[in-house]
Amino acid sequence: MLPQLLLRKNVVVKKWMTERPKFVVDGMLGKLARWLRILGYDVKYYRSMDDDYLIEIAEKENRILLTRDNALYRKSIAKNVDAIFLEEGSRIKNLAKLSKALGIALEVDTTISRCPKCNSRIEPVAKNAVKGKVPEKTFRRFKEFWICPNCGQIYWRGSHWRNIYGVLNEVKKSVSQ
Ligand SMILES: [Zn+2]
Numbered sequence: 001m002l003p004q005l006l007l008r009k010n011v012v013v014k015k016w017m018t019e020r021p022k023f024v025v026d027g028m029l030g031k032l033a034r035w036l037r038i039l040g041y042d043v044k045y046y047r048s049m050d051d052d053y054l055i056e057i058a059e060k061e062n063r064i065l066l067t068r069d070n071a072l073y074r075k076s077i078a079k080n081v082d083a084i085f086l087e088e089g090s091r092i093k094n095l096a097k098l099s100k101a102l103g104i105a106l107e108v109d110t111t112i113s114r115c116p117k118c119n120s121r122i123e124p125v126a127k128n129a130v131k132g133k134v135p136e137k138t139f140r141r142f143k144e145f146w147i148c149p150n151c152g153q154i155y156w157r158g159s160h161w162r163n164i165y166g167v168l169n170e171v172k173k174s175v176s177q
Contacts, residue, residue, distance in 0.1 A: 021064050021102055024057045028068040029086065032094055037119055038164065039105060040112035044119065055081050064102075092167060096174035106168050106175070115148035115155075122146040122155060130154050 022042040025033045026049075033045035044057060051072045058065040058081045065076050065083040076083035084101060086094045098104045113122050125147040131139055134154055142156040 021104075022062065024054055024061070024063040024065050026054060026065075026067040026069055026072060029066055029094075031091055032066065032086070034116035035091060035095060035167075036098075036104075037114040037116045038108060040109055040114060041104070042114065042119065051075060055079055058082065066098075092170045092174055095167075095171045099171065099175050106171055108164060108168070110146060113146070115151060115153055117153055118148060118151045120148050120150035122148050125154070 020041070022044075023033075023036060024044040024046075025036075027045075027047045030045055030047070033043045036043045042063075044061075044063065046054065051069075054065060054067075054072065055076050057063060058076065059079070065072070065081060066086055067073050067076070067083060068086050068088060070085060073083050073085040084098070086097065095104065095106070099106055110122070110124075114120060115122050123146060125145050127139070127143060127145060130145045130147070134145070134156065138156060138158065142158070144156065146155040147153070148155075
């Protein structure tokens with residue numbers, strides 16, 4: 001790697017360690033976008049958008065560009081836009097890399113979680129309000145529910161929740177290695 005890219009990397013780390021980073025991710029990183037939203041990060045994701053537009057969003061909205069596209073990464077850095085190149089790999093590897101580089105929190109805090117589908121902050125919703133909107137079994141079994149005020153999706157700590165913790169534990173292990 002070129003020395004100036006290394007230097008640039010350090011600048012990114014210093015700056016973003018002190019404020020909660022926001023992201024814009026390229027079309028190949030949709031899954032990662034959903035994970036970061038669950039962890040409470042503001043992530044814009046476009047399935048298909050040209051490079052210049054992604055760089056423009058990052059620049060205008062003070063977002064870090066996450067990309068799997070080396071050419072896009074280099075173009076961003078050349079324009080002084082903060083970007084992180086993520087190689088093809090598992091979400092565990094990618095989340096570990098982001099955690100190391102930016103201090104990404106590896107805990108789910110529902111007071112800041114965002115809807116993985118649309119990026120809006122989810123809100124607690126009274127159990128009564130979700131009756132008939134979630135499966136009957138789910139309604140009986142769980143006390144706490146959240147709703148996305150934008151897309152209406154309802155969330156609860158179901159089996160997917162254990163899966164989330166399982167993955168985050170793997171990421172923590174990877175970070176400490
Ligand atoms: Zn939503």
